[in-house]
Amino acid sequence: MGEASSSRLVSRGEQGREMTKINVIQPGTIEAPPGEIPFLLLPERNVFQARSARLSALAEGHALADYLRFLAALAGAQHESMSLFRRVRLPEAQELERCREHGMPPLGTRGWDRDPVWREALRCILTELEAGALPEAARATIARLKDTDDASLERMAETLFAGDSDEKLDRAAKPFIGAALQAYWLHLVTPLGAGAFGRLETPHLCPACGSAPMVSVVCIGADHGLRYLTCPLCSTQWHAVRIKCVFCDTTKGITYYGIEGGSAAIKAESCEACHGYLKILYMDKDPNVDALADDVASIALDVLMAESGITRKGTNFLF
Ligand SMILES: [Zn+2]
Ligand SMILES: [Zn+2]
Known part of the structure; x- marks a missing residue:
């Protein structure tokens, strides 16, 4: 799916869609004093519902319309799966305090003992998707994943989180595995409250789960003009x-x-x-931007950046 779409985007770039450099104001001229800035913005439980709507809207007239519609259905299925998680173990207050003291993420992708319920979320997502219209390849991947044993699914999650061993990962399965893990981690962060998490020693990693950011977003409203990094796994945003x-x-x-x-x-x-x-999204230019949806829909920008020899640093667990 990704391969064919990319080449189409490259050729559009060659037909005259050029990258433009934008003039920049100097650092320090647009920030509020540090004491007034909320460090963490926790996600809402309806993230996937909003994402699904955004993906459907972006699909209209888009070169990647089919792929965006598939991701919209996937986000809808993620939202459905959220109801599975009511009785999941959360970190104890002492654990949270210890992590805050040592600048560690309490729900780290490597440190946190994943509840097997994420695999139930995966099966729920697969069943939801099967009921709708799907590309043949996706249907085949779903059938294969439904027959995959638990140990193999856990290994796939490990490989996804390891990140640097992308070739070991079953690329067709990645969006489904990533989606189930996103749903589980969103459930983990939402009940804890922003005060549960402290600043990390490595400030560009997610304070909740330790993932590298997907994109950054410049906010409007109460946080107008402030920039937040967005986690590709738990959807937490940090300043x-x-x-x-x-x-x-x-x-x-x-x-x-x-x-x-x-x-x-x-x-x-x-x-x-x-x-x-790293991509940066501006809510004052479009208040409906969604980190994941707009990251995927702007893949043409990634293609042009790659052609210029500049490496993508954003993490996305779905592609
Ligand atoms: Zn996170
Ligand atoms: Zn740098």
Whole structure:
């Protein structure tokens, strides 16, 4: 699915969709004093419902319409699966305190003992999806996953979290495994409250689960103009100063790229020192942006950035 779509996007780029550099204001001119900034924004339990609606809206007239509609159905199934998790073990108060003291994520993808209920969520998601219209390849993957034993599913989750061994991962299965783990982790963070989590020693990792960010989002409303990194797993958002590389902390050599004629609500923030970029979404340009939906729908920007030799740093557990 991804392969064919990418090549179509590349050719569109060659037909004149160029990347443009955007002039940048200096660091420090747009931030509120640190004491007034909420460090953490916890997600709502209806994240997947909102995401599904956003994906359906983005699919209209999009080159990747079928894929976005599939992800909309997947997000809808994730929302359904949330009702499975009522009696799941959460970290004890002491555990949370110890993690805050040591700058560790209490629900770390490697440290936290996953409840097997995430596999029930997976089966629920697969059953929900099967009932609707699906591409043949997705239907075959669902059938295969339904026959996969528990130990193999756990290994697939481990491989997904390891990240650096992408070739070991069954790519067709990745969106389904990722979706079930996202649903389980969203359930873990939502009842705990923002006070449960502290700042980590590595500030670009999610304070709740330790994942590297998917994108960053510049907020509107009470947090107007503040930039938050978004977790690809648990959907927690945590504050990061703007116009500063989130990975190496430099404020020099930060450049913003967008697609000419494309949405003003999404740019790639690149760092000269890292030779990498993270996408940044602007809610003042489009209040309906969703981290995952808009990340996937703007894959043309990733293609153009890759052609320029700048490496994607954002993590996405669905593709
Ligand atoms: Zn997280
Ligand atoms: Zn950097």
